[in-house]
Amino acid sequence: MTYEELLQAMLDRVPSNVDKREGSIIYDALAPCAYFLAQQNFQLENYLDLVFPDTAVGEYLDRAVAAYGVTRKPASAAVRKMITTGAVSIGSRWGLNSLVYTVTRELASGTEYEAQCETPGDIGNQYSGSVQPISNITGVTAELTDLITAGADEETDGALRERFLQKVQLPATSGNAYHYKLWALDVPGVGDARVFPLDNGPGTVTVLIVDNDKNIDTSLESAVSAYMETVRPIGANVTIDSPSSIAVNVVADVTLDGSKVKDDVLRAFKAALEIYLKGLVFTDYRVSYARIGSLLLATEGVQDYDNLKLNGAMANVIIADKAIPVIGTVDFSEVRMYGAN
Incomplete structure (x- = not known):
């Protein structure tokens, strides 16, 4: 029941010869109680969502799935290759863009090392280039290059829930x-x-x-x-x-409705296409020609299209069993503005 319904139910139980108008003594006495009960009802309703794995979030989801032997995957640190102009000590620390990398192992005598990011998560994968010594090191320069082991962020609620459902189902x-x-x-x-x-x-x-x-x-x-x-x-x-990749190249003649320029339409379509292709990974091995056409028509700024081709053909793209689809080139040629001559 809502606050108004609770308050009205209370007032209905008060004798009619008592002043029950807003601002009266009995009204002012019952209103806070009705508000408190409405809050309790809201909390109880949401409490049920926190109990079950299909709706729980955060620490409540952790507790709900723990009974089945499933735990949230923690964030892991990126391990990178670091190339130096001279020997450095194991344990020395180097900085890049507010991140700190610690040398953990020598890969090649005096020139290549393995360095682990002190901040766990995907952020440790993102930057490359010259690193500055934080430890007391002089006369040596270093550069962060290849990714040896990718860092990963803490598992999201959605990913944990999906993994839990796979385990129990x-x-x-x-x-x-x-x-x-x-x-x-x-x-x-x-x-x-x-x-x-x-x-x-x-x-x-x-x-x-x-x-x-x-x-x-x-x-x-x-x-x-x-x-x-x-x-x-x-x-x-x-x-x-790892699977191999099959590039999905898209070309089409697109008629714009005048609300967006070509670059904006391309950017929006690529974003939608990427979401669609990622949804096919390990689940569907056919990139649908009709679905790509629907995505194009649903893109803001597109009025119509002609001559849509996927990998040079007006047909579905079949993905091999050990491959996944990825975005290739996207080209909208002969773009015409609506109403233009």
Whole structure:
């Protein structure tokens, strides 16, 4: 019941010969009580959402799924290659764009090192270039280059919920295909996986993985492989790999309605196309020609289109079993403004 309904129900129980108008003694006495009860009703209604895994959030979701042996994947730190002009000590610290990287291992004598970001998460993957010494180091310059192991942000509520539902709904037992998928998803940074049983003969399993953004990240392979060795059945030969990519190139003659310029339309369409293609990863191996056309018509600023082609043909694009679709080139040619001659 709402605050108004609660207050009215209370006032209805007061004798009619008592002044119940707003501002009266009885009205002013009951109004705070009705407000408090309305708050309690609201909290109780939302409390139920915090109890069940399909609606819980934050720490309540952590507690709801913990009983099933599922825990939120923590943020992991990026490990980068650092190239120097001279030898540096293990444990020395270097700064770049407010981030600090600590040298953890020597890769090549006196010139290449492994450096781990002190701030966990995806942010450690983002910057490259010259790093400045924080430790007392002189006469040596250094540059942060390749990504050795990608850092990953803490698992989101949505990803944790999806992983929980897969665990309780999929029949993952005794090292079957579902089990290998769940094991791969346990590793921080892995967003999805597909399993190929008997891929290279009896006793072999191939697991393809992508990152949290459904992108190819080969740096995850070693972490997943190491973890898989600790949980796989004895005798299984497991290969951890990344899928190949199939570029989806889009061309079309687009008629604009005059509300947006070509660059804005291209940017909006690419964003929608990327979302669509990521939704196909490991779930659908056909890029729909009709769906791309619908996305184009739904793009703000587009009135109509002609001669839409995907990879040079007016047809669906078929993706191989061990591949995922990615955005290729997008070209809107012969763009005409509505009403133009």
